[in-house]
Amino acid sequence: MSQATSATATSPQVLPFYKAIPRLVKDPVTELAKMGVEANGRIVRLDLGPFRPYLISHPDHVQQVLKTDWSNFVREGMFWRPVQRVTGHSILGEGDGWASTRKILQPLFTARYTASLAEDMADIISECIVELEDFARTGRPIDGGHQMTTIVNQAVIKVLFGGRISRDTAERLAPEFATCATSIGFRLLVPFAPYSIKVPGDRAFLRSAKKIDEIVYPLIEQASREKSHSNEVVSELLTARIEQDGKADLRQVRDDLVSIYGAASETTAMSLTWLWSVLHEHPEVNARLQDEVRRVVGDSEVRPSHVAELKYLRMVLQELLRVYPSAWIIPRQTVADTEIGGVRIKAGSQVLVSPYTTHRLPEFWDRPSEFDPERWANEKAERRHRYSFIPFGAGPHVCLGQHLFYVEAPLVIANLLSRYRPVLTNPQRLTPIPGASVRPKEKLLLQLEPIERNAA
Ligand code: HEM
Numbered sequence: 001m002s003q004a005t006s007a008t009a010t011s012p013q014v015l016p017f018y019k020a021i022p023r024l025v026k027d028p029v030t031e032l033a034k035m036g037v038e039a040n041g042r043i044v045r046l047d048l049g050p051f052r053p054y055l056i057s058h059p060d061h062v063q064q065v066l067k068t069d070w071s072n073f074v075r076e077g078m079f080w081r082p083v084q085r086v087t088g089h090s091i092l093g094e095g096d097g098w099a100s101t102r103k104i105l106q107p108l109f110t111a112r113y114t115a116s117l118a119e120d121m122a123d124i125i126s127e128c129i130v131e132l133e134d135f136a137r138t139g140r141p142i143d144g145g146h147q148m149t150t151i152v153n154q155a156v157i158k159v160l161f162g163g164r165i166s167r168d169t170a171e172r173l174a175p176e177f178a179t180c181a182t183s184i185g186f187r188l189l190v191p192f193a194p195y196s197i198k199v200p201g202d203r204a205f206l207r208s209a210k211k212i213d214e215i216v217y218p219l220i221e222q223a224s225r226e227k228s229h230s231n232e233v234v235s236e237l238l239t240a241r242i243e244q245d246g247k248a249d250l251r252q253v254r255d256d257l258v259s260i261y262g263a264a265s266e267t268t269a270m271s272l273t274w275l276w277s278v279l280h281e282h283p284e285v286n287a288r289l290q291d292e293v294r295r296v297v298g299d300s301e302v303r304p305s306h307v308a309e310l311k312y313l314r315m316v317l318q319e320l321l322r323v324y325p326s327a328w329i330i331p332r333q334t335v336a337d338t339e340i341g342g343v344r345i346k347a348g349s350q351v352l353v354s355p356y357t358t359h360r361l362p363e364f365w366d367r368p369s370e371f372d373p374e375r376w377a378n379e380k381a382e383r384r385h386r387y388s389f390i391p392f393g394a395g396p397h398v399c400l401g402q403h404l405f406y407v408e409a410p411l412v413i414a415n416l417l418s419r420y421r422p423v424l425t426n427p428q429r430l431t432p433i434p435g436a437s438v439r440p441k442e443k444l445l446l447q448l449e450p451i452e453r454n455a456a
Contacts, residue, residue: 010342011343012044013042013043013045014044015045015046017047017049020035020048021048028434029438030432032055032329032354032357033357035357036055036361037057037361037362039057040361040363041057041061041358042058042341043061043341051350052349053078053331053349054343054345054349054352055354056351057357057361059361059364059385059386060341060387061341062358062390063394065332066330066398067387067394067395067396070395070396070397071335072334072335072336072338073333073335074333074335075092075094077331079329080331082184083262083436086180086209086212086258087255087259088251088259089255090255090256091105091256091263092259092262102396102400104241104244105256108233108237108400109400109401113231113236114404114407115304115407117159118307120159120163121159121408121411122301122302122303122304122411124155124158125151125411125412125415126415128151128154128155129151129412129416129419132147132419132420135448136448141445141448142445142448144273144443144445145439148269148270148273149178149265149266150174151269152269153170153173153174153178153265155408156261156268157170157174159404160232160234160261161233162234162235163230164222164234169215172211172215173212173215176208176209176211176212176215179204180205180208180262181262181266181436182201183201183204183205184201184205187199187201187202187205213254219234220238220250220253220254220257221250223235237253237257241253263399263400266326266436266437267326267401268408269437270324270326270438271317271324272409273440274324274430274440275316275320276422276446277430277440278320278323278371285316285371288312289312289316289417290421292311292313293313294418296414297418298418302411306410306414307406307410307411314410315373317406318379319373322359322391323359323371324438325359325390326391326438327392327393327399327437328354328434328437328438329353329356330354330390330393331351331352332350333351334346355391358388358390359389359391364385416448419448419450419453420449421448422446422448423447424445425445426444426445428442
């Protein structure tokens with residue numbers, strides 16, 4: 001239900017075209033956050049010509065859009081239309097299709113189920129990290145963003161298909177997903193352009209989408225023929241779909257798998273990419289993290305059982321998600337006329353919930369621009385506004401992959417740090433650029449200095 005509009009509406013802070021555009025062209029992510037912070041969490045209306053979205057950052061307003069009045073703020077229009085072209089009718093959609101999928105997926109991504117996938121995930125992550133040995137030996141730097149994407153893609157594919165997919169096929173699949181994620185950029189800028197008009201990126205996008213189908217469908221068919229039950233997502237999905245719908249529609253299972261992949265991979269890979277720049281800028285955090293990994297893991301292989309003991313690493317990840325929430329905006333479209341914080345908003349308007357801004361509001365965060373993992377030391381005792389930290393969204397659409405993230409990311413980081421000391425060879429100020437996830441514009445080149453290890 002939409003909120004009733006009151007007689008005494010207040011106006012949003014309006015940023016006129018001539019002021020908004022030059023700022024957003026220069027550095028859109030940073031400037032958008034500054035606009036919200038300058039407005040002190042008040043609603044900002046951006047005048048971007050035909051596109052006039054509302055920027056939402058105050059935790060009370062976030063709560064209304066994502067939780068209390070969520071059904072009036074739907075995933076349609078800008079951003080979602082191009083995304084749904086690959087993900088189809090599944091968990092990244094809206095309405096009945098989303099609701100029935102959420103019912104199936106929710107029990108799948110519990111802490112317990114995630115734990116059952118973790119051993120396989122640890123194996124593949126460790127394999128990928130050992131393969132970096134050659135870079136360490138020759139001193140050739142790795143491209144941080146590219147390697148984090150490769151490792152995360154392999155781990156997510158393992159979670160989805162388990163032993164059903166060979167390493168070779170997974171290696172063919174991962175770049176196709178990556179192409180879909182990056183070639184969608186232009187469509188995100190012109191979401192209402194009809195598909196009959198070709199825009200840059202379309203050809204690469206369609207080619208990759210076709211290749212994904214050519215690889216994924218046979219895997220689903222194989223899983224549906226085999227009666228033996230295993231715990232990877234594709235088998236669980238087939239079983240759950242048969243239980244719920246009486247049969248498993250292969251197209252539906254394909255949409256589910258591609259949607260989970262889309263939600264799980266880029267977000268995680270980009271968070272891990274920012275980490276290496278942060279550690280370079282904060283040598284004290286870096287040293288403490290290295291010590292913890294050394295103490296907990298030693299010379300052994302990193303296993304999921306180590307994750308719970310890596311407490312400082314978890315604090316670093318929480319702070320990383322505060323400062324660089326990879327889901328930097330959560331877009332919505334209003335269904336009916338409504339009011340947020342006294343501002344009247346018409347049906348069909350675009351509303352941008354901005355975790356990147358909310359996480360920087362001085363009213364809710366002490367020293368918001370400082371990277372300080374210590375602020376998470378006493379998380380339970382802290383009395384924060386519940387909607388002031390929203391890297392995983394909130395309400396009925398809240399992220400299903402939080403447990404997975406807090407297992408997968410520590411496995412990657414601890415694996416790397418137990419073998420190498422990554423040194424950033426091209427330190428520079430990074431510019432966050434918008435996309436489905438926020439990523440640094442510049443490449444991060446990391447030299448991997450090997451750590452002396454005693455043979456296990
Ligand atoms: C750093 C890592 C991640 C971040 C920052 C992140 C962030 C988010 C956010 C903000 C949403 C809410 C979207 C909305 O309200 O429209 C979301 C939804 C979702 N996330 Fe994540 N996510 C991450 C990792 C993962 C992983 C590893 C998975 C693996 C399963 C996952 C699965 C999902 C799914 C399925 C949804 C849709 C839930 C729904 O609409 O009902 N995410 N995520």
